Amino acid sequence: MKTEEIEISVIIVNFNVREFLEQTLLSVQRALKDISSEVIVVDNASVDDSVQMVRRRFPEVILIENKENVGFSAANNQGLEIARGRFIVLLNPDTIVQEDTFSKLLDFFERTPEASAATCKIINPDGTFSIDCRHSIPTPLTAFWKVTGLSRLFPKSKIFGRYNLTYLDENDTYQVEAISGSFMMMRREIVQKVGKLDEDFFMYCEDIDYCYRINQAGGKIFYVPDSQIIHYKGESTKKYNLDYVITFNKSLYKFYKKHYQKRYVYPFKWLIVLGTILRGIMIFIKNNLELYYPLLIDLGLLNLILFVNFWIRYELRGGFHFNDFFNQYIIINLITTVAFFLSALFFETVKRDRFSVSKIIKATLTTFTFVSALTFFFKQFAFSRFVVVVSAVGSMMAMVLWRILLRALRRKTTSALSRDYFLKRTIIVGFDSETRKLLEKLQKYVTSSIKILGLAALERKDVGKSLKRIPVVTTLKDLPEYIRLNRIDLVIFTTHHLSFQEILTTMSRVQRPDIEFKMVPDHLEFMIGKSNVERLDALPLVDIEFGYGKPFNKIIKRLFDLGLALLLLIVLLPFHLWNVLTGAGRIAQKTLIGQGGKEIPVLTSDKKGLRFTLNLLNILVGKISFVGAPMTSDHKKAPIYDYKPGLTGIVQLNREKITDDEMRETYEAHYIKNQGLFMDLELLMKAVWGERNG
Numbered sequence: 001m002k003t004e005e006i007e008i009s010v011i012i013v014n015f016n017v018r019e020f021l022e023q024t025l026l027s028v029q030r031a032l033k034d035i036s037s038e039v040i041v042v043d044n045a046s047v048d049d050s051v052q053m054v055r056r057r058f059p060e061v062i063l064i065e066n067k068e069n070v071g072f073s074a075a076n077n078q079g080l081e082i083a084r085g086r087f088i089v090l091l092n093p094d095t096i097v098q099e100d101t102f103s104k105l106l107d108f109f110e111r112t113p114e115a116s117a118a119t120c121k122i123i124n125p126d127g128t129f130s131i132d133c134r135h136s137i138p139t140p141l142t143a144f145w146k147v148t149g150l151s152r153l154f155p156k157s158k159i160f161g162r163y164n165l166t167y168l169d170e171n172d173t174y175q176v177e178a179i180s181g182s183f184m185m186m187r188r189e190i191v192q193k194v195g196k197l198d199e200d201f202f203m204y205c206e207d208i209d210y211c212y213r214i215n216q217a218g219g220k221i222f223y224v225p226d227s228q229i230i231h232y233k234g235e236s237t238k239k240y241n242l243d244y245v246i247t248f249n250k251s252l253y254k255f256y257k258k259h260y261q262k263r264y265v266y267p268f269k270w271l272i273v274l275g276t277i278l279r280g281i282m283i284f285i286k287n288n289l290e291l292y293y294p295l296l297i298d299l300g301l302l303n304l305i306l307f308v309n310f311w312i313r314y315e316l317r318g319g320f321h322f323n324d325f326f327n328q329y330i331i332i333n334l335i336t337t338v339a340f341f342l343s344a345l346f347f348e349t350v351k352r353d354r355f356s357v358s359k360i361i362k363a364t365l366t367t368f369t370f371v372s373a374l375t376f377f378f379k380q381f382a383f384s385r386f387v388v389v390v391s392a393v394g395s396m397m398a399m400v401l402w403r404i405l406l407r408a409l410r411r412k413t414t415s416a417l418s419r420d421y422f423l424k425r426t427i428i429v430g431f432d433s434e435t436r437k438l439l440e441k442l443q444k445y446v447t448s449s450i451k452i453l454g455l456a457a458l459e460r461k462d463v464g465k466s467l468k469r470i471p472v473v474t475t476l477k478d479l480p481e482y483i484r485l486n487r488i489d490l491v492i493f494t495t496h497h498l499s500f501q502e503i504l505t506t507m508s509r510v511q512r513p514d515i516e517f518k519m520v521p522d523h524l525e526f527m528i529g530k531s532n533v534e535r536l537d538a539l540p541l542v543d544i545e546f547g548y549g550k551p552f553n554k555i556i557k558r559l560f561d562l563g564l565a566l567l568l569l570i571v572l573l574p575f576h577l578w579n580v581l582t583g584a585g586r587i588a589q590k591t592l593i594g595q596g597g598k599e600i601p602v603l604t605s606d607k608k609g610l611r612f613t614l615n616l617l618n619i620l621v622g623k624i625s626f627v628g629a630p631m632t633s634d635h636k637k638a639p640i641y642d643y644k645p646g647l648t649g650i651v652q653l654n655r656e657k658i659t660d661d662e663m664r665e666t667y668e669a670h671y672i673k674n675q676g677l678f679m680d681l682e683l684l685m686k687a688v689w690g691e692r693n694g
Helices: 018-031 050-057 072-082 101-111 140-147 188-194 206-216 234-238 242-259 268-317 322-346 357-377 385-410 433-443 479-486 500-510 551-571 573-586 608-620 661-674 677-693
Strands: 008-014 037-044 062-066 087-091 095-097 115-123 174-176 183-187 220-231 424-429 450-457 470-475 490-494 516-520 526-529 532-535 587-593 599-605 625-627 646-648
Touching: 008 018, 008 072, 018 037, 018 050, 018 095, 018 101, 018 500, 037 050, 037 072, 050 062, 062 072, 072 206, 087 101, 087 188, 095 500, 101 115, 101 183, 101 220, 115 188, 115 206, 115 500, 183 188, 183 206, 188 206, 206 220, 206 242, 220 500, 268 322, 268 385, 322 357, 357 385, 357 677, 424 433, 424 470, 424 479, 433 450, 433 490, 450 479, 470 479, 479 500, 490 500, 551 573, 551 608, 551 625, 551 677, 573 587, 573 608, 599 608, 625 677, 646 677
Parallel strands: 008 037, 008 087, 037 062, 115 220, 424 450, 424 490, 450 470, 490 516, 625 646
Antiparallel strands: 087 183, 095 220, 115 183, 174 220, 516 526, 526 532, 587 599
């Protein structure tokens, strides 16, 4: 085939992003459907099955397999050497193009013969505009505004905002000095005139250097928002990553030495160095604060609660004196602090499980068990068991409470399939056989934090129908308004029957950073989100030991039921007395059905408040539990396993997911296997917060 017969050559350099690459190639395949083209993938020695995936799913792709990572520039040059198209497109492997992206850019080049290179509109994974997609060539002063962060503080300033041109309208077409290498479409003539990318730039700034050379060669570069693509990786891996800041600014300094050192006075190069140092220090401080702030909050609360309890104890005894505390008792604070830090390290709450409620409870209990032991065995530490007990309870409650409040505010974790106390209010876009299969896979994830509110269909006539008992609640066209009215947290797109143009347009219309968007390819093996891939091809039931029925767990569960029921009865005593006095005549007996048809008589009422009081009494006498099997009088709905009925439970919380007896058995088995105090607490919290957020 002759070179002129190929309209577009797309070059993609890949390094260990198999799932993203697969979606990129799928979108490129759709966008090039009616265009004479070739796609070249250069793999930089990936170890994640990328090469095998390309060969298996995209056999028509020209694949260059490097034995080592030669860098972004060198790999692109390998593609440029064999590319035959009239237009060359450099494309990142973590992008998704619309079906009209290449055709719209071809139309633009046809209308604008003076254009040498162009890019389209690029959006972030949350649907917001990516300001990095077009920018100025960084002079030393412009670069200084960027590396010091002033460009972000004053984005509308034509001085400080010059690097990313943030003062220009994202929906207008205009000539620019530089565009992002994540999507760069160029005429073959300008590539032949300028030559290859500079391989001295291993990563970053190679696109800036190439755009600079295009400008020097008399070429013109344009930003054309007639179509758009989504770029996944850039947002989270760049802004606040110290390695990125150092690597990027090293590349920026190379760019300065190459093009500006002879034109600017000597001190200008120190602007880049100074900016890099300042930015690096800021990122280092920020990253460490983000990593360790839970520990700092915990230590602060621990010492504050200890101090307050000392003050209360000794003020009641005869007067608190700061000198006595700092001369005598502050050693208790220091010992407790060290003990808590070591416990946090042991239970991995310093870095990995910083927001785990169960582990922070374990760390606190371990800490105060050690401190209380000191008060028993060493006279010099026998300061007050009152302080130990109250501080233990207060610290534990405070540490748990701030985590719960933080989760309530954020309502998101890095993974949609992870466990969380707060359910993600989710909409799935799709209404076909692939959507049905996706629902079946999601419903098998017993511990996921997804709460599927409904489906969004393409056709209005489908609204009101259902799939796997999940109703179609809106259309794709009306989805942004539905999201706004129903406080949606997560939107999952199925790409089987949806065009990427429909998906990206919808994301752009929503354009809210607090909304998560995920895409699921047609083979349903994984979900792609903001710099995150979640696999759907494995069922996370990996526990082997059966927790329910263990003597220790039975004792702890009963003590927990007794303690919480008594606490709620005492604290809410006036409420309960009022319920009994005003509704005594409405108390009735009801028979619950347990496993194997076992009958369990309990007190109940048709009055909601009184029923709550009676349920607490039922728990006190051991008829039911706070967490357990569904409370039913229907033999057909009796629990499959032998465990006590509960006010809430894993089956009750997942009624919308459970569509048959086999799935119900899976959920019951998961609870029986993993039951323990912390799991019961988790289910209780999900029940309380789920109702509030429902």
